[in-house]
Structures are given as structure tokens and as C-alpha cells.
Amino acid sequence: MDIEKKLSLITIAAIKDLYGQPLEKVVFEKTNLDYVGDFTLVVFSLLKISKKKPEETAVEIGNYLKEHLIEVVDFNVVKGFLNIVIADAWWLNYFISIEGKPFVNYEIPRNAPTVMIEYSSPNTNKPLHLGHVRNNLLGYSVSQILKATGNNVIKTNLINDRGIHICKSMLAWQKWGNGETPESTGIKGDHLVGKYYVEFDKQYKKEIENLVQQGNTKEYAEKQAPLIQEAQKLLFSWEANDAATMELWRRMNNWVYSGFESTYNMLGVNFDKVYYESNTYLLGKNIIQEGLAKGVLKSRADNSIFIDLTADGLDEKTLLRADGTSVYMTQDLGTAVQRAEEISFNKLIYTVANEQDYHFKVLFLILKKLGFEWSKGLFHLSYGMVELPEGKMKSREGTVVDADELMQEMIETAAKTSKELGKADGLSEQDAEKLYRTIGLGALKYFMLKVDPKKKMLFNPSESIDFNGNTAPFIQFNYVRIQALLRKANEAQIFNNIKPFEISLSLLPKEKNLIILLYAFNTMLNQAAAEYNPSIIANYIYDLAKEFSQYYHDVPILKEEQKELALFRLKLAKTIGIVIKESMQLLGIEVPERM
RNA sequence: GAUUCCAUAGCUCAGCUGGAUAGAGCACAAGUUUUCUAAACUUGCGGUCAUUGGUUCGAAUCCAAUUGGGAUCACCA
Secondary structure: OOHHHHHHHHHHHHHHHHHOOOOOOOOOEEOOOOOOOOEEEEOHHHHHHHOOOHHHHHHHHHHHHHHHOOOEEEEEEEOOEEEEEEOHHHHHHHHHHHOOOOOOOOOOOOOOOEEEEEOOOOEOOOOOEHHHHHHHHHHHHHHHHHHHOOOEEEEEEEEEOOOHHHHHHHHHHHHHOOOOOHHHHOOOHHHHHHHHHHHHHHHHHHHHHHHHHOOOOHHHHHHHOHHHHHHHHHHHHHHOOOHHHHHHHHHHHHHHHHHHHHHHHHHOOOOOEEEEHHHHHHHHHHHHHHHHHHOOOEEOOOOOEEEEOHHHOOOEEEEEOOOOOEOHHHHHHHHHHHHHHHOOOOEEEEEEEHHHHHHHHHHHHHHHHOOOHHHHHEEEEEEOOEEEOOEEOEOOOOEOOEHHHHHHHHHHHHHHHHHHOOOOOOOOHHHHHHHHHHHHHHHHHHHHHOOOOOOOEEOOOOOOOOOOOOOHHHHHHHHHHHHHHHHHHHHHOOOOOOOOOOOOOOOOHHHHHHHHHHHOHHHHHHHHHHOOOHHHHHHHHHHHHHHHHHHHHHOOOOOOOOHHHHHHHHHHHHHHHHHHHHHHHHOOOOOOOOO
16 A cells, blocks of 8 residues: 555544544655655644644654554654654565556556647647747647546647638738749748738738828727728638638648648647638537527627626627627637537647636636536636747737747757767767757757746747756756666676565665655656646656766766665666656657767 | 736746745856766855735745736637
8 A cells, every 4th residue: 555545544543542533634745855754744733632742742643653554663753743764675665566667657548538638729820939839838748648647638739720810911922922932932831921921910000000190090090901901801702712712721721731730740749630710610600599599699789799798707708790700709619519519528628828818718608608518627728928038929020939940949059069068979960860859859848848837937039948957958868877877787787697686775865765756756647637737747857867866976876886786776777767758758858868 | 997817046947735944947156077978966155935914833835905017808819
């Protein structure tokens, strides 16, 4: 049985025996490193029951535990803190039971809950930027974590391929594109389309300025500028299925898709199911009609349709414009219903930035009011925005950190540093390139994922992402050291005639700490899954790697003369290597074998 | 204006389901390599946990107010 559970149970029994009071649960914490012990019970809350001083209470419980549990070899009391020491033999035994085996199991159990997770969901009018990178990494990592905790995960991407934004790019390309294509220019498709989106905005702003100078209000100018009117017209002709418009739309979207594909490949993310909003936005309209019939939705005099959420502390939300066209919410309603009909999910997770908190609150509430039972499984995985020192990134104004460029820079930096350190010596060119990618992208991914998703994060382009300290390369480096030990041991056949180590080994403090960290893996993983939070894994794996790095520095492993001890240390290192690799995999980060 | 999120070292972040002297990394200063890979290790410097009050044996953590910052409140997405 789990040692913590055992401690809790016996402590409950102790309190009952000593003070005659039943207690539902007690929680042990990991002992603070400054004190002697493995687990700590804080007894202050028990004083009402014991009616004794903290020290006295702690000593009584400590004695009871020592008498009733052979695993407890010692304890000490500091003020109200009861520190329990677990026998080295127990830890060693535990280690023997897990060493060399995988920690993560991706097999889907029978009756596994089905979890659909949507992430990425780009617009097709511009290339991906750093904000999308956070979204993609978060969505992918959470998928991995949920898979590793027994869920049947379906990764989806809802591509926002229609709407005014793509019409803007189309119009600008028609006007000023001179027939440019990715092939003719050598520009990646998504970047080419983005170029025209920026161009549209530039010209549109000029028109607004002119109209304002002619004495119009800004609001009027923004609505009446010829360019935006033309773009609206294009949107109408798209909705009317106009052949020429559709053709241009398909052509430009295809440029974008091939661009996205290469970005996704480089990022290492993928999807089980891809939806296109052009296929789902009409479905939303049917639901609106049903909602109207049910009386949940109402229509205004001008035929626009809305839902009144003021009783729930929200506002009135329009779901269909007066001209009958959809809004964003309409499409999201349609998509959600389509998915629920297609797949009976237990959970549907939307990975979307927290600027849309209100939107999802409204979306979930509407679906609930429409009577969809499955709506209780909806969850908005809301994450903080990536900000630059000067504030929010704005695509239209070009103040964005481009995903492709950033990845390329990271790989180049990794290459430069690796060469300086001689890490690529003896590698083939192909292997060297792979190493640079693994390190460069690893550094980027870890940088983004180590921050709590809920919090906004700052990215300063003038300060390059670190390769030292709390970073992926540091963790990868320690993995590589372990692999080097294993290779060396194997080549030299050091342990050919050595019997497996004995339980009577006494552990160094660092060794015990490392085993306790391994022991904590499952709790840590479950917490990361419960909170949809990869940063818990990132922090854990850094702690483990750092602890190992110090151990490696201080303690001989292969050089240890007592071979049984050396073998134990090697197996400890090997097992840590497994946990590093698997944890990094949960973050979507690869580890190299050499660096 | 309303709603909501945030504020921890010079910088970037942990810690927040209340517990021991608030931790890392970067930066800065000094040191460590004939010893398993130095992208490493060691030491030092650095804090009114925004402010004030409350709850509690105990508050960075919970509650309230204040200050400062972000986001949202569209027939945009």
C-alpha cells in the first residue's frame, strides 16, 4: 500500500485510540528540506481533540506510529510539527518495484471517458504568431496529459476559414496582388495571405483618415469606407456561393493550409479531427430557429434574433443579424451541437485565450438554456495572453512575434551554441540538424509551458530565450548524461557478474530525495491532469533534473568501487532518465541521446 | 460606468485546498575541471509577498476596502 495512505490510516487510528475521537482524514506533507524526516504531520488542528500541548500531542502520535508501523523508524518534533522518518529499506524496496519501468501509460482503458479537446483554431487570413504558439503547445500538452491519465482523447482543430477577415485578404490581393502566388514569390502561403491582410488594413486606415478629414465622424468613416464596403460585398457573395468568389477563397485558403501544415509539423502538434467553419456556420442557424420555437430566443422588430441573459447577470446577446447572417456565437453553437451529435463526449475542452472568457460563459449558458444535457461537460481552458514589453500583440499593426521566424531563430541559436560547445562534434550533418531542432524548439516549448497557463506571460524579443538554468536544454543535458553513463556501462560490461543490489544499502540523503521525487510522480501527474496544467510537470521535471545534476556532480556512479552500490546508482540514474524522457513527452518536448 | 483577472527579489517565474527561517532561474560578484559530458556545480548579493484592515494559535495564501495594471461588456472574430 501507498506509504502516505498507510500513515494517514494509522494516524486516524492513533487519534481514536489516544483521544477517543473519530477523524475522517489527516494529510501528511512532504517534510521541508531544512528538517529531518520524509513526511510531516502538522498537529495544531488536532489540539482541540487531544486537549494537550502541540509538542505533547505530536510526540504521542509519533510514538504510536513508530509502534504500529515498521516503516516508521524514527520521528522528531519541532513545535507543532511531527516529522516522520521512513526506513531506507522501504524506499529501496519501493525503488526496486519501479526501477527501469515506464511511468506513463498511454493505453486507453475500457470505459475511458471521451474527452474532446479543441485547440489552435486559427483564422486563415494570417500566419501564426507567438500567441498561437502558446495555444498549440498548451492544447497538445494537455492532450498528452489526459491521454496519460486514462482518457480517450480526440484532438480537434476548428479552422476559421470564412468571414470578413479572409475577405479582406482576398480583396487586397485582387486589387494589389498582381497575381502573386507562393510559388511565384517564394513566400510561404500563410505569410503571403497575411501580407495582403496587413495591406488591406493600411489602405483602409487611409480611407478612414480621408473621410474624417472631410468632416465625418470616425464611426461613420469606419463603416462607410469603400474598402470595408467592398469586403462586406465579398462576404455576401461568398455566402451566396458565388463561383468566382468561392474559387478565390479556396485558392487562398489552400495557400494558408499548406503554410499552417509546415508550422504545425515544426511545432510537433497534430489533430485527430479538423473542422472548417465554412461547413458548420449554417448549422447554427437551424439551432437558432429551434431555440426561437422553444421560446428561449427572441426576435426583434428588425428580425434580428437574440437571447436575453440579463437575469443571469449578463447581457442581451444577438445570435442572428437583421440581415439573417450569422455571428461568431451562432457558429460556435452550431459546431458544439454537431460534435455532440457526432461523438458522445464526456468533456469538450476549448483551448482559447482568456480575452474570450465572457464569450464562453455566454456560449455555455445558451446551450444549457437550449436544454442540451451534454453542455455540463463543456470547459473553457482559458489561458493568459502572451504580451510584449510594449503590450499586446496586434496582427494588423504588425507588432507580432511570428511563429515560423521565432522557431527558426531558436534553432539557429541552438546550432550556434552547440557548435561553440563542441556538442555537435562527430555527428553527421543530418543528426546535427536534428539536435539543433530538438534543443532550440525544446527551449521554446519549455519556456512557454513552464508558466501557469492561467497567467499572462511576457516575452521580450530583445532578450533571447535562455539555454541555461531552468530550461529544456538543462533538462535535456541531464538526460544525455544519464544516457552516456548507460552506454559506457554497457560497452565496458562493468556489471556483467554483479548481483542485483541488496536491500541493506544505506541511502545518501540525495538518493532518498531522488527516490521520493520519483514516488511523487503519480500525484504530480494527476494534479496536472485535474488542473489541465502542464506547468506542474515542467516544474517537477526541473526539480528532478536539478537534484540529479547535483547528485551527479557530488557522487561517483560508474566510478564507485563497490560494484553493487555502483549498480544501484546506475539504475537510479536510468530510472530518472525514463521519467525525464516521459515527462518531456507530456510537454511535447523531445530529448536527444547526445549533446 | 459594469463585470472580471492580476500585483512575490533588478528581470522572468514557483509557492496560494492557511503551517516551520518565502524559493528557483537570469543578471551581478567570487570560486570549482589530471576524476562518469562545465548547456554543470558551490558560495555571496538581492524581499514591507502593492497598501490598509479583518478572520485565525498561525496569512504571501482566506475575506473586505484602497491603489495600480490587463481583459471583456458589438448585429467583430
